[in-house]
Amino acid sequence: TPLPWAASEPQAGFSSANQTWLKVDPAHAERAIDRQPRAPASMVEYTRALLALRSTLPALVSGDSELLDTPESILAFLRRTGGQDVLCAFNLSEEDVEWQPPAAFAGGVIIANEGSASHSSLLTTTFAPRSGCWATKGEA
Numbered sequence: 197t198p199l200p201w202a203a204s205e206p207q208a209g210f211s212s213a214n215q216t217w218l219k220v221d222p223a224h225a226e227r228a229i230d231r232q233p234r235a236p237a238s239m240v241e242y243t244r245a246l247l248a249l250r251s252t253l254p255a256l257v258s259g260d261s262e263l264l265d266t267p268e269s270i271l272a273f274l275r276r277t278g279g280q281d282v283l284c285a286f287n288l289s290e291e292d293v294e295w296q297p298p299a300a301f302a303g304g305v306i307i308a309n310e311g312s313a314s315h316s317s318l319l320t321t322t323f324a325p326r327s328g329c330w331a332t333k334g335e336a
Contacts, residue, residue, distance in 0.1 A: 200229070202228055202229070208228050245314065253330075255275040257277075258277055259280070259282070264298065266295055267293060269289035269293050270286065270287055270293055270295045274298070285323065286329075287325060288326070290326065291325055292325060295323060300333055301319055303318065305332050306319055307329075309330075310328050310329075
């Protein structure tokens with residue numbers, strides 16, 4: 197479904213055309229950008245905060261990627277540039293999963309997770325269901 201921008205506009209603000217090749221589901225109009233509060237808990241503000249954080253991390257902007265060997269339900273990769281490494285790890289399952297991040301990230305710091313783009317806690321080896329994080333080696 198296309199991103200709904202304005203709930204009361206034709207095509208939910210996605211397009212001004214009379215007809216688009218991809219229909220906007222009317223049920224999504226209430227989730228339009230203009231209907232989400234400017235509160236930190238809204239998906240819009242969370243996304244804005246993630247994008248702002250990403251822009252401060254050269255490894256995420258233009259770094260090289262290295263896919264890591266993980267259990268089937270974990271997707272993890274490193275982004276690297278210059279002197280910066282960022283671990284991006286996601287549990288795609290419905291259950292807790294134990295996974296040992298690379299040794300270089302022992303004592304690493306989570307800088308963003310599924311609930312916050314300003315998170316700051318130690319990286320653990322237990323990944324909650326449907327969760328993810330960006331982590332640094334501790335220099336955050």
